[in-house]
Amino acid sequence: MQGLLGEKIGQGAFSEAYAWAPGQVVKLFKAGVSHLLGQHEVRMIRAVRAAGVPVPAVFGEVTLDGRFGIVLERLDGPTLWHLSRTGAVTFEQAGAIIAALAMSIHKTPPPPPEVLSMREYMESELRHDDGKVPKHIAADILALIDRLPTGDGLCHCDLSPGNVIITAEGPKLVDWTFAMRGPSVLDLGFLHVILSELAPEIADNPERPRATNAAAQSEYARLAGMSLAELTAAMEPYLPIVRTFVVLGNVVPALREQLIRRIETGLRSED
Template identity: 55%
Template structure:
């Protein structure tokens, strides 16, 4: 893939983003990050873009000194998170932008490459190597099987930090978690990120909670649903998303223990 490693223009938990060629960047994953996850992100991003989702185009893959990289369309502009934190956008405006993006994703038929929720959850449990107690993992998989999730396209990690505000409109990055499921699954993912995890990591915990409230209200309005109906649809997916969050490193030990207790309580018979 013709190009050269240029200036670093961004970074995430597991990768750095560098200039690569005119109109292109390379997302370079850090040493030790499993290449299969990097490859899967490239595949999901390409599938989402081809299906018409607001995702960057994928131009290929590279290996730079043993580090796997994905060459992507360059998306210039601040993230939605940066605009929200700076006060340039209110929580209401931030939530409305997220809601519009979510609705556009959920209107797209899922590409054939995107796996259903039960399969992505099984894979996450395997990769986590026993991070959840066996009875909790079994309970989560059983809940998914009982819910018979719908067959739509979900991003799986939609939050302001994954939205770039380009001159051509907002675009979503980090499609590794793309999953076949109902809109309520994606809404639950955003809720857990904004109302559960983010408040423990920012100076103003009420801001991400306010963004989530505005996001759900605007999504309900766009979908022509009462907000209470939308919140009720999200509820069954909350313990699934909380359990999946516990498979990663996010959150303090105290927060993780609290979330684990909530998952166990939600999975008890009769609850």
């Protein structure tokens, strides 16, 4: 696809974003990341955009030096992470924005079949695991999924402030690599683990992600017409599943052992 790799404008655990053509960026996956992951995200973005979720348009796919890339609409505006870090928005405001986005996602029509279910995604990740998750945990996690209400709604599974871009048209959500079908509390479980367990380990101010998560969970509970205690209790059984996905994705390798211990503790509490 015609374009020219320009300045680097952002990066994540698995990819980097570069200017590409007027009004476009290319999300270029890092060397060694399977093309299947990028192709999965292309399908997800197109599916959720068709369902009315506020996401960038996909213009095409490219391969540069063996790296898979997605050419996307360039969204003009700062990330919610940047605005909260600079104090332009409060933790409460950031949490409210995330909660509203989450609610809009969870209210979309049932996603199409190409969006994998929680179990299908877990099975796929475990098939390609290279020993990051002990075998006894893998078996117990699949059994736990089978015992829990699986839901059939749309989950983004990475509702972090860095994936929310505040544009003139309103907040838009990027990075759909881990999107799957599941109950809304699965999405909130991902949010909890990302902001209260992972982000504090690398943030300049560990209280910022924790406070944002607390505000988002509280506002979501309000929007859903339930108490925060009820929401927390409903989310709790899914946390071992979320942590297993995080370990399989090798998102924060330094926290692997700590996450494994938390997974085992959570599984024991579910027995």
